[in-house]
Amino acid sequence: MNRETPCIEVVILGPLTQSFSYRSALPLPAPGCRLRVPFGRGERIAIAIGPCPCPQDILVKDVTSVLDCEPLLPRSLQALLAFGSHYYHHPLGAVWETALPARLCQGHPVPALTPTVWRLRSDTSPSEKGLGARQIDLLQRLREGRVASAGLDSSDRQRLRQFLADGWIEEAPPTFQTRESPLHLHSEQAGAVAAIRAASAFQPFLLDGVTGSGKTEVYLQAMEPLVLAGKQVLFLVPEIGLITQTEARCAARFGADRVAVYHSGQSDGERLRVWAQARQGSVSVLIGTRSAVFVPLLQPALLIVDEEHDPSYKQHSGWLYSARDLALRRAQLEELPIVLGSATPSLESLHNRQRGRYRDLRLRERASAKQLPQIEILPLRKKRLLAGLDPILLGACAETLASGQQALFFLNRRGFAPALLCRACGHVPHCRRCSAPLTWHRRQARLRCHHCGLEAPVPSQCPDCGASEITGIGMGTEGLEDFLRERFPDVPLLRIDRDEVHSAKQLAERLQEVLHTRPAILLGTQLLSKGHHFPDVSLVGIVDVDQGLYSADFRAPERLAQTVIQVAGRAGRGDTRGRVILQTHLPEHPLLLALQGGAYAPAASQLLRERQQAGLPPFRALALLQAEAQRAEPVYAFLRAAHACIGPELECSGPIPALLERRAGYHRAYLWLEGKSRSALHRALARAVDPLGKLPQSRRVRWSLDVDPQNF
Ligand SMILES: Nc1ncnc2c1ncn2[C@@H]1O[C@H](COP(=O)(O)OP(=O)(O)OP(=O)(O)O)[C@@H](O)[C@H]1O
Numbered sequence: 213m214n215r216e217t218p219c220i221e222v223v224i225l226g227p228l229t230q231s232f233s234y235r236s237a238l239p240l241p242a243p244g245c246r247l248r249v250p251f252g253r254g255e256r257i258a259i260a261i262g263p264c265p266c267p268q269d270i271l272v273k274d275v276t277s278v279l280d281c282e283p284l285l286p287r288s289l290q291a292l293l294a295f296g297s298h299y300y301h302h303p304l305g306a307v308w309e310t311a312l313p314a315r316l317c318q319g320h321p322v323p324a325l326t327p328t329v330w331r332l333r334s335d336t337s338p339s340e341k342g343l344g345a346r347q348i349d350l351l352q353r354l355r356e357g358r359v360a361s362a363g364l365d366s367s368d369r370q371r372l373r374q375f376l377a378d379g380w381i382e383e384a385p386p387t388f389q390t391r392e393s394p395l396h397l398h399s400e401q402a403g404a405v406a407a408i409r410a411a412s413a414f415q416p417f418l419l420d421g422v423t424g425s426g427k428t429e430v431y432l433q434a435m436e437p438l439v440l441a442g443k444q445v446l447f448l449v450p451e452i453g454l455i456t457q458t459e460a461r462c463a464a465r466f467g468a469d470r471v472a473v474y475h476s477g478q479s480d481g482e483r484l485r486v487w488a489q490a491r492q493g494s495v496s497v498l499i500g501t502r503s504a505v506f507v508p509l510l511q512p513a514l515l516i517v518d519e520e521h522d523p524s525y526k527q528h529s530g531w532l533y534s535a536r537d538l539a540l541r542r543a544q545l546e547e548l549p550i551v552l553g554s555a556t557p558s559l560e561s562l563h564n565r566q567r568g569r570y571r572d573l574r575l576r577e578r579a580s581a582k583q584l585p586q587i588e589i590l591p592l593r594k595k596r597l598l599a600g601l602d603p604i605l606l607g608a609c610a611e612t613l614a615s616g617q618q619a620l621f622f623l624n625r626r627g628f629a630p631a632l633l634c635r636a637c638g639h640v641p642h643c644r645r646c647s648a649p650l651t652w653h654r655r656q657a658r659l660r661c662h663h664c665g666l667e668a669p670v671p672s673q674c675p676d677c678g679a680s681e682i683t684g685i686g687m688g689t690e691g692l693e694d695f696l697r698e699r700f701p702d703v704p705l706l707r708i709d710r711d712e713v714h715s716a717k718q719l720a721e722r723l724q725e726v727l728h729t730r731p732a733i734l735l736g737t738q739l740l741s742k743g744h745h746f747p748d749v750s751l752v753g754i755v756d757v758d759q760g761l762y763s764a765d766f767r768a769p770e771r772l773a774q775t776v777i778q779v780a781g782r783a784g785r786g787d788t789r790g791r792v793i794l795q796t797h798l799p800e801h802p803l804l805l806a807l808q809g810g811a812y813a814p815a816a817s818q819l820l821r822e823r824q825q826a827g828l829p830p831f832r833a834l835a836l837l838q839a840e841a842q843r844a845e846p847v848y849a850f851l852r853a854a855h856a857c858i859g860p861e862l863e864c865s866g867p868i869p870a871l872l873e874r875r876a877g878y879h880r881a882y883l884w885l886e887g888k889s890r891s892a893l894h895r896a897l898a899r900a901v902d903p904l905g906k907l908p909q910s911r912r913v914r915w916s917l918d919v920d921p922q923n924f
C-alpha cells in the first residue's frame with residue numbers, strides 16, 4: 213500500500229502498554245470502533261484511537277477489517293476509559309477489555325436489536341388454527357397485554373418473530389406510567405428528593421441516611437420524573453446478592469420491562485444483549501455491579517451508587533479500579549448528578565463532604581419512626597462461654613424466640629472452626645500454598661484454605677507428632693449452627709454464608725424464607741449484613757469482631773465500624789424495638805465505646821481524626837507497588853531496585869510483606885508510596901512506570917500498581 217495511505221493509532225485489546233499504528237485504505241473508522249489488525253503471527257482485535265502521522269522509519273501494516281461503523285462507546289465513556297488507564301496506570305487496551313462485554317472483545321457484532329416490547333395489532337384477529345400449544349399460549353399472553361422479549365426464552369422469541377412475519381404483532385410504544393404508587397415521603401426524604409430532582413448538571417450528593425431510613429424510596433422518587441421523561445438511570449450496587457431486591461423495587465415502581473440488570477453472574481450473550489439495549493435507550497433503569505459503570509446509555513440522566521462505602525466496589529485483580537470513583541468521574545464527564553448513598557459512608561466520602569465537594573443529604577431517622585437500636589457491649593473476660601457465646605446473649609436469644617421474633621447472629625467466619633490444633637504439640641495445619649491455617653469444614657470432613665481453595669482430608673493424627681488429640685480452635689458459622697440447633701431444637705435456623713448459598717438466586721430464595729419464618733434464628737457472615745430489610749429481627753448478636761480492633765490493616769477499624777452499624781441496623785426495623793449485643797474481649801476500646809450509642813458518626817469522626825494524625829488516606833494520596841513470585845528473593849530484589857528508581861517526590865517505604873505473605877504459592881510484598889498531593893503522586897508514578905518495567909529484576913516477578921489500595 214502506498215505511503216500516502218493514512219494511518220490510524222490503535223490499542224490492542226489486552227495488556228500491552230503501548231499503542232500501534234496501522235495503515236488503512238478504507239475510510240478511517242471513528243475513535244472507539246473495533247478493527248481487526250495483523251499482530252505478530254496472528255490477528256488481534258483493536259480499538260481505534262484516532263488518525264496519526266505515519267511512522268516513516270518502520271514498516272506499517274494494513275488494517276485487516278473494520279468491525280463497527282460507529283463507536284462502541286460515546287466520547288464521554290471513551291474519555292472515562294482513558295482517564296481510568298491514566299489514573300490507575302493500567303494499559304488502555306486492558307482497560308477497554310475490562311469495560312466491554314466479553315463477546316465484543318471476541319469480535320462478535322453488536323446485536324441488531326428488535327423492539328423489546330410487543331403487542332397484538334388492533335387490525336388483525338389471528339386464528340389459533342394450526343398453532344401448537346406454546347404458540348397458543350404466547351398468543352394468549354399477547355391478548356392479555358404487552359409481552360417483553362427480554363423475559364422470553366429463545367424458542368418463544370422465535371415464535372414472536374413468526375408472529376411478526378405474519379403481521380400479527382407490532383412494537384408497543386413505551387409505557388412510562390408508574391405502577392406501585394410512591395410512598396408519602398417524610399420531610400428529610402422529601403428534601404433529599406427535591407434536591408436531587410433540581411440538579412441537572414454534574415453534582416455529587418452524599419445521601420447519608422441511617423439504617424432503615426428509606427434511602428431506596430429517595431432513589432425511586434428521584435428517578436421517577438426521569439424515567440417518565442424517557443431518560444435513563446444507572447444504579448450500582450456492590451454485590452450480585454443485592455441486585456434481586458433492588459430490581460424488584462424498581463420493577464414494581466416502573467414496570468419490569470423498563471428495568472434491566474448487568475452483572476458477572478450472567479452469560480456472555482445475556483450481558484451483550486443488556487449492554488446493547490441500554491445503549492440504544494430501551495432500558496430506563498440499569499442495575500448492576502462494578503462493571504456496569506462502563507455500560508453506555510443513550511440518554512443518561514442520573515447515577516446512583518448504593519452502599520457506596522462497600523469495599524466490593526474495588527476490583528481486586530487485573531485493572532484495580534474503584535467503580536464508585538469511576539462513577540463519579542463518569543458523572544462529571546456526562547454532566548450528570550450522582551448520588552452516593554450509605555448508612556455508613558466511607559471516610560473518603562465524609563472527608564469530601566467536609567471539604568464541600570459533595571452536597572450533604574441526611575436522613576437522621578428511621579422511616580418507621582422507631583429509634584435506632586443501642587449497642588450493648590458485653591465483656592467476655594473471665595467468662596465461661598458456650599460455643600463462643602456469652603450466656604447473657606443466649607438468654608436474650610431465648611427471650612426473643614419465645615416472643616415469636618427472630619434473632620440474628622453475625623459471625624464473619626465460615627466453616628466449623630477456623631483452624632485445627634494438636635493439643636499434644638501445638639501444631640496447627642497450614643495451607644502449603646498460603647501463609648494461613650486451614651479451616652475445618654466438619655460436615656464435608658475437609659480442611660480448606662479460604663485464600664486459594666486448596667483442600668485436604670482431616671488428619672486423624674497430628675501430622676507433626678502423631679498424637680491423636682486434634683481439635684478445632686475458635687468458632688465458625690458451621691460450628692455455631694450445630695450448637696444453636698442443639699440448644700434451640702424447635703426453632704428453624706437459617707444460615708446464610710457462601711458455603712450454604714452459592715448463587716444470587718439461592719440468596720434471594722433464602723432471604724425470602726427469612727421474611728416468612730417466625731420465630732427463627734438467622735446466622736451468617738457479611739452476606740447477611742448488607743442492605744437487607746428484615747422486619748422481624750429484634751435481636752442481633754455480634755459474636756466476634758475483635759480482629760478488626762488489632763489488625764495491621766489501617767482500614768480494618770473503619771470496616772469494623774461499618775459492619776457493626778450495618779448489622780445492628782438489621783434489628784428493630786419492624787414493630788418491636790431492636791436490641792443489639794456485641795461480645796468482645798476489648799470492652800474499653802475507644803472505637804467500641806464510640807459505637808455504643810448505635811450511631812456511626814461519632815465513630816467515623818474519631819477514625820477520621822486518627823487518619824489525619826497518622827497522615828493516612830483520605831489525607832494523603834496512597835499507592836502500592838505490589839510484586840509476587842514463587843520465591844521470595846526476586847520479589848524483594850525487584851522492590852529494592854524499584855525503591856532506588858522511584859523519584860524523591862514520593863515517600864517510599866518497604867519492601868513490606870503483604871498481610872497474607874504467601875498466597876497460592878506466591879510470595880507477596882509491596883512498597884508503600886505516598887504523595888503530598890494526588891497530583892504529585894500521579895506525576896511521580898507516571899514517570900516511574902516505564903523505568904520499572906525496564907528493570908531487569910521486573911522479569912522475575914508479577915508486579916502491579918494499586919492506586920487508592922483497599923487491601924494490603
Ligand atoms: N416515607 C416512608 N413511609 C413509610 N415507609 C417508608 C418510607 N420510606 C421508606 N419506608 C419503608 O422503610 C423501610 C426501610 O427502607 P429502606 O430499606 O429503603 O431503608 P434504607 O435506608 O435503604 O436502609 P439500609 O441502609 O438499612 O438498607 C422499607 O420497608 C420502606 O418501604
Ligand SMILES: [Zn+2]
Pocket residue numbers: 643644645646661662663664665666875876
Ligand atoms: Zn491456600
